[in-house]
Amino acid sequence: MTAPPTEAGLLPLAPRNPLPYRQLLKLVRALDTGQLTIRAAGGPVTRIQVVPKWLFPPFVAVFSPDAIRDVIGRNDALSERCIVHDEVRDMAGDSLFVLPNELWRPRKRALQPVFTKHNVRSFGGHMSRAAEEFVEDRRAGGEVDLDVECRRITMQSLGRSVLGVDLNDSAEAIAEHMHVASAYTADRALRPIRAPRWLPTPARRRAQFAVRSMLKITADMLQACRDDPTRDAPLVRALMAATDPETGRGLSDEDICNDLLIFMLAGHDTTATALTHALWLLGRHPEAQDRVVAEATAVGDRQLEPDDVPRLGYTTQILHEALRLCPPAAGVGRMTLHDIDVAGYRIEAGTLVAVGIYALHRDPAIWPDPERFDPDRFSPENVKARDRWHFLPFLGGGRPCIGEHFARLETTLALATIVRALRIESHAADFPVDVPFTTVARGPIPARVTPRG
Known part of the structure; x- marks a missing residue:
């Protein structure tokens, strides 16, 4: 039981991390693997202060399930978006990802119906068809870059399912723009000393060009829906129809385009990386791949549909283990608005609290031999026995990922569709990633595909 804010002031501060300042600076910027060293030295709740408070706010990292619950599972009046979100907001404008709590609630209410389990089921066919097109293109087998192919599959599905356009022709350019913009804002947010925003540094100019290029694409989406009222684009339509419940005012075109940009970025990166990583894992573990093949083949020789997912239990276990080892977000940040109790500290x-999802998913007290690939961690009996705060690939609490159902369904169907038709052999022993905001594969991820008999 955590103490209310009025009593939190009686508790001790979190222990200061004993690592040298220079080492901590490097580790904090390694947003995934750095968490493990920080936790090993400082424990599950640790205070990190590498520069004076007037340069950078007090910083606390939390890694245990109880501590994470106390940060993101509590009333959102006690915490707010942080400096990372401020940098994204400055670069890419207001969106559901960066809005402060008061403005976020009505926007989320307007968009949530698009991503209910019921509605998301109607999108599943797009991902299956995109995966089947990849399979048809690879009937002769050969060498592939899993990263490139999964990005293409995901972009095609995302465009056709909720955005009302086919993004295939511009998929590579969009991915590059996304990487440039997200890498700039993440790097800037984590610097204790930052150049003024008005200073046109080369990196800032490149990021601004990338954002403008993507906003041009989202503006075209919006205009296409205005020109054709029959165009099937659920997310665009929901944004067009969204109103503030108090004022009745709709969103400006600028806000709509900003939200589309963030959904395009997060929806693409999350699903593409999860699919790439799951396929790479199966390419390293043929026995697990054979079980997925048997399961998907048993469904029948037809396109897989959302109604088939309950029969793809082992495929879902593969996906969950892939998400454990490579979570869509290695961590998230919150800024405390009041003194709060986190695991007794x-x-x-005014403290920046970093929630370490990567370290949580590699906690040996929860996941024995945590680096080992073991889909049976997610067998029905193991899932039932596990606390909900042990596995957080899409966060939880008051501001979870709105597209969670979409990502899970789409990735499961694509994974089963591809592996049913093609044998995957991964060449690389490691899966390199970059972690600007969402985790993305640092391609190429080479593999060989061979058609099944």
């Missing part, structure tokens, strides 16, 4: 108001 006082986190002062």
Whole structure:
């Protein structure tokens, strides 16, 4: 039981991390693997102060299930978006990802119906068809880059299912723009000393060009829906129809385009990386791949549909283990608005709290031999026995990922569709990633595909 804010002031501060300042600076910028060293030295709740408070806010990292629950599972009046979100907001404008709590709630209410389990099921066919097109293109087998192919599959599905356009022709350019913009904002947010925003540094100019290019694509989506009222684009339509419940005012075209940009970025990266990583894992573990083949083949020789997912239990276990080892977001940040109790420690108001999802998913107290690939961790009996705060690929609490159902369904169907038709042999022993905001594969991820008999 955590103490209310009025009592949190009586608790001790989180222990200061004993690692040298220079090492901590490097580790904090390694947003995934750095968490493991920070936790090993400082424990599950640790205070990191590498520069004076007037340069960078107090910083606390949390890694245990209880501590993470106390940060993201509590009333959102006690915490807010942080400096990372401020940098994204400055570069790409207001969107569901960066809005402060008060503005976020009505926007989320307007968009949530698009991503209910019921509605998301109607999108599943797009991902299956995109995966089947990849399979048809690879009937002769050969060498592939799993990263490139999965990005293409995901972009095609995302465009056709909720955006009302086919993004295939511009998929590579969009992916490059996404990487440039997200890498700039993440790097800037984590620097204790930052150049003024008005200074046109080369990196800032490149990021601004990338954002403008993507906003041009989203503006074209919006205009296409205005020109054709019959165009099937659920997300665009929901944004066009969204109103503030208090004022009745709709969103500006600028806000609609900003939200489309963020959904395009997050929806693409999350699903593409999850699919790439799951296929790479299966390419390293043929026995698990054979079980997925048997399961998907048993469904029948036809396109897989959302109604088939309950029969793809082992495929879902593969996906969950892939998400454990390579979570869509290695961590998230929150800024405390009041003193709060986190696992028995006082986190002062104005503290940047880093929630370490990567380290949580590799906690040996929860996941024995955590680096080992083991889909049976997610067998029905193991899932039932596990606390909900042990596995958070899409976060939880008051501001979870709105597209979680979409990503899970789409990736499961694509994974089963591809592996049913093609044998995957991964060449690389490691799966390199970059972690600007969402985790993305640092391609190429080479593999050989061979048609099944």
